[in-house]
Amino acid sequence: MRVLAAMSGGVDSAVAAARAVEAGHDVTGVHLALSAQPGTLRTGARGCCTIEDSRDARRAADILGIPFYVWDFAERFTEEVIDSFVGEYAAGRTPNPCMTCNEKIKFEALLDKAMALGFDAVCTGHYARLSLDEGAPVLRRSRDESKDQSYVLASLTPEQLRHAMFPLGDSLKTEVRAEAAERDLAVAQKPDSHDICFIPDGDTKKFLDAKLGERPGNLVDAESGEVLGEHSGVHGFTVGQRKGLGIDAPAADGRPRYVLSLEPVSGNVKVGNADHLGVTEIDATRPIWPSEQPLEGPTECSVQIRAHGETAEAVAEVTGDTVRVRLREEMKGVAPGQSVVLYHPEAEGDLVLGSAKISATR
Structure with missing residues (x-):
């Protein structure tokens, strides 16, 4: 070839x-x-x-x-x-x-x-395994679990995978x-790249501030509605964030506050304690199925929402162009915009069933 x-x-x-x-x-x-x-x-x-x-x-x-x-x-x-x-x-x-x-x-x-x-x-x-089963791509986790990149490849279409080699x-x-x-390759001990390649100093907030400028809004207690402070833009936060919130006064119960949700239209960043971070249901759109076979009815699976994050057992079902994922136990820090990747639980948990973009959580 x-x-x-x-x-x-x-x-x-x-x-x-x-x-x-x-x-x-x-x-x-x-x-x-x-x-x-x-x-x-x-x-x-x-x-x-x-x-x-x-x-x-x-x-x-x-x-x-x-x-x-x-x-x-x-x-x-x-x-x-x-x-x-x-x-x-x-x-x-x-x-x-x-x-x-x-x-x-x-x-x-x-x-x-x-x-x-x-x-x-x-x-x-990339660290992932790929094979063809009667012409349909089969994408699996790599042998090296610590380097596995099947998550970031799960958005590829079947046609793209047919012309890929890993x-x-x-x-x-x-x-x-x-x-x-x-093989005498000089890069044998070259360090891996761990940061976003176009933000080499690792400061995502500074990068976004330079691109978007200030978009002032309020930090709001999700339960009481009390305004706790101000910020320069929702782009400086992500769901599950604890540090760098810019809130001077401690919570009434003395527990740390986390970002629970972002409202770009109003500019509000809602915060609260960790108990409110738990998600048990995810809606995701733009599903991609490597084998070209969408899920049929409720399907047991394990799901992953970060490149090297933990997995959770779930039941997924397709309704129209939306995949609804019901988690067996809570996951925290799940945010719209992330991808949820579904793995087959009976194939040693390493076979990719599909992926979709998270649009809402409950």
Whole structure:
């Protein structure tokens, strides 16, 4: 097969490309330039997509003996990922930009271009397992549970998954680094990137303040309706947040306050104690089913709402274009804008049934 290997400049994508070459595929490496003004150097594990990353990717491609190109996706990335991220926060929702990037950039923009150029598949360094069952994609968690990325890949369509390759799905991270060292890849011990790539200093509030400016509103006690203080914008908060609320007076019962809900129209940020954070029912829209088979009737499943968050047992049912998820026990910090990913409980809890965008909670 003709395979386009997306090479970020990190150890995972380099080893994934190497394995594609070793499997006998005709591999071409490509680095995606996602910033019009990329930084020159990374700071440890802060951010990615810098000039240094591009050079690291090129050096890895040279060692593998494959052609290498840099494709400019900066404008598309800004529109699809950064602008969407800012807009979601302005609307009082909590997005996951990595899911958006995978969906819109790596497996829409990149895959579309790859297909137009005659490639058969796009190969990435994601930690997830992928197979085809009678032509239908089967997406599973990776062997390395601590690195599993099936959650952020669960928004991909069946057609996108049919043209995807994840060579690292059956490997541990330690094995990947050891293999990189054996192949003399300079990125063998390069730190992983842990932050949002377009916010390399990790200060999301500062980034959003610069984009949205001040949008004053009130901090309101959810039970009494008492105004407890003011804030500069709902975009500076997320459901479940405890620190940095800017409330001077302690709660009457002495317990910590948490953000319970965001109201972008009124500007109110409602706060209360942890007892009010519990959610037992989730509504989610825009469902995606990797196997192209929607749920039929109430379905037992386990659900995850964060990239590396815990799972909870639930019953999910599709009504129209909405997936209603009833949790067996409460989950906290569930916010509109997050994605809920459903896993099959009888397949060792690792088979992805589908995903959807959270629109409401109760």
